[in-house]
Amino acid sequence: MTELHLVAPEGVGEVGPGDDLAEALTALVELHDGDVVLVTSKVVSKAEGRVVPGTRDDALAGETARVVARRGATRIVRTHHGLTLAAAGIDASNVEPGRVVLLPVDPDASARRLRDRLAQLTGRNVGVVVTDTAGRAWRTGQTDLAVGAAGVHVLDDHAGRRDGYGNDLAVTAPAVADELAAAAELVQGKLGRRPFAVVRGRPDLVLPPGDHGPGAAALIRPEDADMFGLGSREAVVRALAGDPSTRVGFGAVAASDEVAEAVVAVTGVPPQAAGSGLLAEGAWEALCVLAFAHGWHAVRADPPATARLLPGTP
Missing domain, CATH: 3.30.1330.100 (CofE-like)
Incomplete structure (x- = not known):
């Protein structure tokens, strides 16, 4: 026993x-x-x-490494410790009014x-x-x-x-x-x-x-191994914005077959075309977003009506 x-x-x-x-x-x-x-x-x-004076909102920026997700007033963030917590773990309970406790x-x-x-x-x-x-x-x-x-x-x-x-x-x-x-x-x-x-x-x-x-x-969990490093809305916004400094949260660079599958799902291009890395020019914007989210990047190819995906960020 x-x-x-x-x-x-x-x-x-x-x-x-x-x-x-x-x-x-x-x-x-x-x-x-x-x-x-x-x-x-x-x-x-x-x-x-x-214990510091102020509110959670006052202290949140200083305790946040990056925002993971937000819903209304709620912020889920990754702290400087690497922890993912609501409001960075800042606590306003069991403390004098007008003060908060930081981790x-x-x-x-x-x-x-x-x-x-x-x-x-x-x-x-x-x-x-x-x-x-x-x-x-x-x-x-x-x-x-x-x-x-x-x-x-x-x-x-x-x-x-x-x-x-x-x-x-x-x-x-x-x-x-x-x-x-x-x-x-x-x-x-x-x-x-x-x-x-x-x-x-x-x-x-x-x-x-x-x-x-x-x-x-x-x-x-290391950020490059985190399959849920961003909230669903935040992932869409960051992928569309395409700012390289905000790519953290999408995880490690994806395998080529995973990227090809995503390209087919979004653009409708036949698997053999996606597998070769070739896409019609009209799908350029979607290609750039998909590449960003998977840790790849898109480059225009020759002839000009085609494009190619390459692993790793430029």
């Missing part, structure tokens, strides 16, 4: 700049080797002085400092995960995930293993740090003023002392 024990201690007071989070936690709960400590990004940010500058570094401090105070080897709340592209509601981590395996890669039926597990890789974060939120609650949680029962996820691991940054 496998058991997992979670506790979120009561009694954590208001946190301010410079407060020692490790002292606050260890005053309330006894840690064991192999525990995983989870702490909300909000309380980390408060301790690190990341920590480097959540992995925050996790490392807290882990080192806990080891100093207790002599225990624990993992640390910094959590935040996020929505999901295909599901209603929110759940907590790991934005920072130290001393824990963040991903359990099953590649090379086989299931009980002998099937190869080629792409299975549970994001265990995110799973821990979501489980912790069940005992922390949103309004309970319980910013810490301790998970006991998975010491196999905790790394040896001094080994902080790759951090939660390892869970961020």
